[in-house]
Amino acid sequence: MRDGLRELRRISDILPKALGYLDLPCEIGIRVEDSLGWYSAETVISSFKLPPKPKAVMDGYAVRVDDVEAASPVSPIPLKLLDASLRPGFDVDVVLKPGFAARVETGSLLPIGADAVVPIEDVVEGDGMIFVSKRLARYENVSLPGEEYDEGVTIVRRGCRITPQSIAGLILEGRGEVRVFDLRARILNVGDELVGSSYFKPFTHMFIASWLRWHGFTVDEISMMKDDIDEIASWLQRGGKPYLSILVGGTSMGRYDYTIKAMERINPEYMVHGFAIQPGKTACLAVKDSKPILALSGLPVAAMSTLEYLLKPLIRGLGLDIPVYPKVKAILTRRVTVKLGVKGFVRVRVYRSSGRLYAEPLMTGGSGALASLLRGNGFVEVPEDIEGFDEGCEVEVNLYGSVSQLD
Amino acid sequence: MRDGLRELRRISDILPKALGYLDLPCEIGIRVEDSLGWYSAETVISSFKLPPKPKAVMDGYAVRVDDVEAASPVSPIPLKLLDASLRPGFDVDVVLKPGFAARVETGSLLPIGADAVVPIEDVVEGDGMIFVSKRLARYENVSLPGEEYDEGVTIVRRGCRITPQSIAGLILEGRGEVRVFDLRARILNVGDELVGSSYFKPFTHMFIASWLRWHGFTVDEISMMKDDIDEIASWLQRGGKPYLSILVGGTSMGRYDYTIKAMERINPEYMVHGFAIQPGKTACLAVKDSKPILALSGLPVAAMSTLEYLLKPLIRGLGLDIPVYPKVKAILTRRVTVKLGVKGFVRVRVYRSSGRLYAEPLMTGGSGALASLLRGNGFVEVPEDIEGFDEGCEVEVNLYGSVSQLD
Numbered sequence: 001m002r003d004g005l006r007e008l009r010r011i012s013d014i015l016p017k018a019l020g021y022l023d024l025p026c027e028i029g030i031r032v033e034d035s036l037g038w039y040s041a042e043t044v045i046s047s048f049k050l051p052p053k054p055k056a057v058m059d060g061y062a063v064r065v066d067d068v069e070a071a072s073p074v075s076p077i078p079l080k081l082l083d084a085s086l087r088p089g090f091d092v093d094v095v096l097k098p099g100f101a102a103r104v105e106t107g108s109l110l111p112i113g114a115d116a117v118v119p120i121e122d123v124v125e126g127d128g129m130i131f132v133s134k135r136l137a138r139y140e141n142v143s144l145p146g147e148e149y150d151e152g153v154t155i156v157r158r159g160c161r162i163t164p165q166s167i168a169g170l171i172l173e174g175r176g177e178v179r180v181f182d183l184r185a186r187i188l189n190v191g192d193e194l195v196g197s198s199y200f201k202p203f204t205h206m207f208i209a210s211w212l213r214w215h216g217f218t219v220d221e222i223s224m225m226k227d228d229i230d231e232i233a234s235w236l237q238r239g240g241k242p243y244l245s246i247l248v249g250g251t252s253m254g255r256y257d258y259t260i261k262a263m264e265r266i267n268p269e270y271m272v273h274g275f276a277i278q279p280g281k282t283a284c285l286a287v288k289d290s291k292p293i294l295a296l297s298g299l300p301v302a303a304m305s306t307l308e309y310l311l312k313p314l315i316r317g318l319g320l321d322i323p324v325y326p327k328v329k330a331i332l333t334r335r336v337t338v339k340l341g342v343k344g345f346v347r348v349r350v351y352r353s354s355g356r357l358y359a360e361p362l363m364t365g366g367s368g369a370l371a372s373l374l375r376g377n378g379f380v381e382v383p384e385d386i387e388g389f390d391e392g393c394e395v396e397v398n399l400y401g402s403v404s405q406l407d
Numbered sequence: 408m409r410d411g412l413r414e415l416r417r418i419s420d421i422l423p424k425a426l427g428y429l430d431l432p433c434e435i436g437i438r439v440e441d442s443l444g445w446y447s448a449e450t451v452i453s454s455f456k457l458p459p460k461p462k463a464v465m466d467g468y469a470v471r472v473d474d475v476e477a478a479s480p481v482s483p484i485p486l487k488l489l490d491a492s493l494r495p496g497f498d499v500d501v502v503l504k505p506g507f508a509a510r511v512e513t514g515s516l517l518p519i520g521a522d523a524v525v526p527i528e529d530v531v532e533g534d535g536m537i538f539v540s541k542r543l544a545r546y547e548n549v550s551l552p553g554e555e556y557d558e559g560v561t562i563v564r565r566g567c568r569i570t571p572q573s574i575a576g577l578i579l580e581g582r583g584e585v586r587v588f589d590l591r592a593r594i595l596n597v598g599d600e601l602v603g604s605s606y607f608k609p610f611t612h613m614f615i616a617s618w619l620r621w622h623g624f625t626v627d628e629i630s631m632m633k634d635d636i637d638e639i640a641s642w643l644q645r646g647g648k649p650y651l652s653i654l655v656g657g658t659s660m661g662r663y664d665y666t667i668k669a670m671e672r673i674n675p676e677y678m679v680h681g682f683a684i685q686p687g688k689t690a691c692l693a694v695k696d697s698k699p700i701l702a703l704s705g706l707p708v709a710a711m712s713t714l715e716y717l718l719k720p721l722i723r724g725l726g727l728d729i730p731v732y733p734k735v736k737a738i739l740t741r742r743v744t745v746k747l748g749v750k751g752f753v754r755v756r757v758y759r760s761s762g763r764l765y766a767e768p769l770m771t772g773g774s775g776a777l778a779s780l781l782r783g784n785g786f787v788e789v790p791e792d793i794e795g796f797d798e799g800c801e802v803e804v805n806l807y808g809s810v811s812q813l814d
Contacts, residue, residue: 032613036620037621105664147776148776148778153781154781163621165781167614168613192496199459200579201581203575206574207575211571213443369554375560
């Protein structure tokens with residue numbers, strides 16, 4: 001297992017097997033009001049029509065179009081005003097007989113028999129009567145049953161993140177709760193240097209926690225631990241653990257890398273160490289109790305590369321639809337190369353100049369370069385079967401930030 | 408003021424004046440760990456270099472390149488192994504004299520005098536010696552000071568949402584807190600029908616609350632109230648109010664619309680009722696105590712149109728950089744028309760077919776049509792100076808959902 005690093009695996013190759021060992025995250029019920037951004041565990045389809053009856057879309061007067069067929073400015077048609085209160089939100093069984101009109105506001109359901117609304121400004125009112133000087137088409141200024149909300153519309157799909165409009169639909173359906181996937185994670189930052197470093201503060205674990213939250217995970221534990229195989233292993237085996245466990249740091253082949261050893265110690269059902277991605281090749285994926293454990297580099301770019309190239313496909317493979325980044329095509333300002341057979345994670349800064357988009361590669365500093373994540377706004381994926389892209393080439397960029405305007 | 412609706416204002420026309428009455432939201436300090444997605448009130452620039460000294464980017468041996476200049480497989484150069492523990496995160500003042508090598512792991516700072524790292528696999532070790540069979544370029548397998556993190560890099564810009572990489576940078580800078588804009592909102596849902604409707608549950612307020620949260624606002628109050636001018640006005644004037652107050656419902660010219668009257672009652676510094684947007688024209692913007700009050704339609708599409716066309720430009724005008732939606736160009740499958748002089752908010756469903764993107768307008772049902780928001784994944788803005796777009800026209804779509812694949 002330790003020499004897995006000499007034989008780097010393609011993520012697409014190991015994915016089907018890894019998924020075979022994984023359960024889905026638990027499903028839990030949460031209040032609809034609190035469900036924004038969670039991954040729904042159910043598909044909810046709308047079950048009724050709105051409006052339930054024809055409804056006014058303007059303030060005015062409900063009429064029968066047959067009554068005003070002959071209306072014109074020179075011979076306005078008089079209609080008797082019905083003494084009924086028709087207000088939005090209330091459905092009353094009022095009948096509009098021929099020769100009558102009823103005052104309605106925007107949103108009122110029409111009285112039975114009415115089939116159009118004369119706008120308030122097109123009517124002269126006085127003495128319990130109105131005078132209509134214009135004919136109307138049937139259902140003019142009226143919204144018909146099902147136009148606003150209809151049976152059979154997908155409100156939310158299992159595996160998709162819950163949006164503001166999904167919440168609106170769920171509430172309209174009378175739902176107080178919705179079932180979601182409990183995509184909780186915990187993070188353990190491993191390394192003696194985290195506790196005693198003389199020149200930097202550990203930060204990659206918080207980057208990972210924020211990345212996870214940004215993508216709809218809940219992070220309910222962030223801990224630090226010195227290099228100690230027994231303690232790391234016992235943390236991994238602790239009861240009541242959330243779905244995803246992430247170990248940060250200690251994944252390479254150096255003498256002080258205890259993370260991988262701790263993962264071996266707990267006898268995972270599945271484990272693979274070393275992936276054909278650059279940076280991030282030293283990552284390790286294990287499955288224990290049908291839940292994933294991911295060991296990531298303590299270097300931020302390598303960690304992000306693994307989150308994008310390994311964790312995202314894994315979660316998507318389970319049927320949870322992590323949204324993709326917006327993609328733009330941009331012209332590469334410098335050649336980028338990656339070892340053949342390895343998938344490259346190339347940070348770029350996309351900018352607009354003279355109306356065209358350019359992508360400037362920011363590869364300096366390799367896997368530890370936080371600066372490249374801060375300066376950049378996207379990344380280019382270099383597939384395994386090519387060695388890179390030439391300068392001037394049009395590449396597809398995954399944008400995680402906004403594009404700046406240069407001129 | 409009540410006939411403001413007959414004279415609809417262009418948002419771009421009223422914006423400069425409205426902004427003149429508004430203060431920025433308060434600035435507060437929050438923990439960096441909790442700051443994801445908040446709008447930063449400060450610009451933070453990085454202040455030091457990482458690594459502080461040349462650093463190993465591989466597990467191996469730190470050497471002086473001059474010592475191994477003549478190395479080759481037939482005449483490997485022997486170097487004495489320094490008995491020093493060089494580990495990531497620690498900076499020790501070890502000197503590497505000529506003829507010596509020191510074991511390093513990925514991330515270790517090199518001993519003084521060393522200027523390259525021989526990878527572990529290119530070395531034969533034994534008896535306190537290593538044998539190097541390959542010459543090295545200066546700084547090979549070494550990361551130089553400033554490559555990972557440098558002075559002068561923008562970690563976060565005032566007015567921008569805080570990202571995972573910003574959080575990493577803030578922590579690295581030793582920041583425990585960051586100053587952010589306190590973009591809190593409260594929502595009052597107004598209308599007798601909300602309490603007693605016989606056929607639907609109110610939901611637009613929760614759609615608005617979720618939209619606000621999605622865009623980085625905090626919503627700390629959602630209330631409902633019957634139509635009562637005094638009570639609405641007193642809610643508006645209550646002390647300790649957050650930055651943005653939103654009233655939902657009761658904005659049109661019907662007999663039961665108390666919201667606008669309540670806004671007039673509190674003597675706002677600025678108020679405009681009626682905008683040249685479709686739907687959403689009945690919206691009202693007021694400024695009281697230098698804070699915005701927005702009255703939105705109770706109909707979800709009209710509410711969203713106002714949030715996109717009025718609230719977003721207003722908040723952006725204050726210098727808070729609300730991210731834009733990804734934009735795609737798509738071919739319109741049906742003609743859309745909007746009244747000249749009015750900006751149109753046309754919901755569309757973008758789909759891909761035979762490799763091209765199409766946008767199907769979903770205008771049925773007008774401003775109340777939640778179904779169009781659920782079925783759709785974006786909207787097209789129709790500018791005031793044109794009447795719409797023809798079928799087959801290429802339009803720019805603001806995507807708020809993902810694009811489905813048709814074939």
